[in-house]
Amino acid sequence: MKIAVLFGGTSEERDVSIASAAQVIPALRGLGHEVVAVDTATGRLEGPAEQRLLTSGVGPQPPSGSALAGMRQDATALAAEAADMRDVDVVFLALHGGAGEDGRVQAVLDLAGLPYTGSNHIASATAMDKDLSKRLFRGAGVPTADWRMAPVTAEEVALALGWPVVVKPNKQGSTVGLSVVRAPDAFPAAIALALRHDDEGMVERFVPGRELTVGVLEGRALPVGEIIAPGEVFDYQAKYQAGGAREIFPADLAPAAAARIQELAVRAHAALKLGAYSRVDFRMDASGDFWCLEANSLPGMTAASLLPQAAKAAGISFSELVERICKAALRSSKANQ
Numbered sequence: 001m002k003i004a005v006l007f008g009g010t011s012e013e014r015d016v017s018i019a020s021a022a023q024v025i026p027a028l029r030g031l032g033h034e035v036v037a038v039d040t041a042t043g044r045l046e047g048p049a050e051q052r053l054l055t056s057g058v059g060p061q062p063p064s065g066s067a068l069a070g071m072r073q074d075a076t077a078l079a080a081e082a083a084d085m086r087d088v089d090v091v092f093l094a095l096h097g098g099a100g101e102d103g104r105v106q107a108v109l110d111l112a113g114l115p116y117t118g119s120n121h122i123a124s125a126t127a128m129d130k131d132l133s134k135r136l137f138r139g140a141g142v143p144t145a146d147w148r149m150a151p152v153t154a155e156e157v158a159l160a161l162g163w164p165v166v167v168k169p170n171k172q173g174s175t176v177g178l179s180v181v182r183a184p185d186a187f188p189a190a191i192a193l194a195l196r197h198d199d200e201g202m203v204e205r206f207v208p209g210r211e212l213t214v215g216v217l218e219g220r221a222l223p224v225g226e227i228i229a230p231g232e233v234f235d236y237q238a239k240y241q242a243g244g245a246r247e248i249f250p251a252d253l254a255p256a257a258a259a260r261i262q263e264l265a266v267r268a269h270a271a272l273k274l275g276a277y278s279r280v281d282f283r284m285d286a287s288g289d290f291w292c293l294e295a296n297s298l299p300g301m302t303a304a305s306l307l308p309q310a311a312k313a314a315g316i317s318f319s320e321l322v323e324r325i326c327k328a329a330l331r332s333s334k335a336n337q
Contacts, residue, residue, distance in 0.1 A: 001033045001089040003326060006105065008039035008053070011098025012176045012197065015056070020094040020301035022054040027319045028092070028326075036088060040100065090329050091116040092322070093298055097173045101298045102128040115333035117325050119275035119297045127272050127297040128171045130202055137292050140271035142264050144292045145283075150191055150201035154184035157203055164206040167191055169198030173296065180206060207283040207291045212251055214265035215299070215310035217277045217321075218328060221262035222310035226251035247306065249313040261290050268295050276328035279307045 007021035
């Protein structure tokens, strides 16, 4: 197949996207596919330019707002790359956050008639919107913690949710802009931080307990994983820096509990009408109850990322995983023609 891998972009998760592409591209080439590398911020990359970018790694912090603003100003429109991608068989989306994960890129690819991996533009937008996702989870019988949307006062939060709470942007990933707030005096600053990364802020009841994750591949749940982070949340540094967190696949759960959380993950995936794959994140409280945090329509795709680790625990190699994702995109495209 001829496959265009789209990555980079101008979201706060740019570095994470580059890290995904740095492993997806050689895996696809190793299977004999022809791969076109396209950074949606700067255009098609070849030779040394591709190598330099794909070996840059993930820094301890997301790219600064000023750096991303400059890139957006100079960004190459995806339409300008249409000539480079017109003859590809499928587009592999190694994008995370922003336009790459919220449905905008997917809508452009739909208009261009290009098959692509992941979920369609409506499902992608729904998954990125945490408020809307949580409403759909509840409608599907998937437990999720109580929440309120800003603007909301500390007094209202104390009455409706109690302390502590999680304050975060409504449409953002990789815990960018997220804070755990334990007292009213820290609440205004946390809201201000969240709103620097999105025009909507969410305030959610904090669920203490174990951090668990379930990948969904072609309608079936993969083995459950557990994340043991050094702090109380699985934050940006814990996700992407060496030694930041311990990740265990499969998680140490009783068979009945593992089956229950897997069933909830598949139900959450279906509630958002997600595509061939996703990753659904949970907290397990002291009573053994599961609380869905969010679903990721384009989860990280380095070999060390959570979805590939779950696939490996199921006996699926990284190369097999990325090829199955591409083939699923082609089947979905043909079914929708």
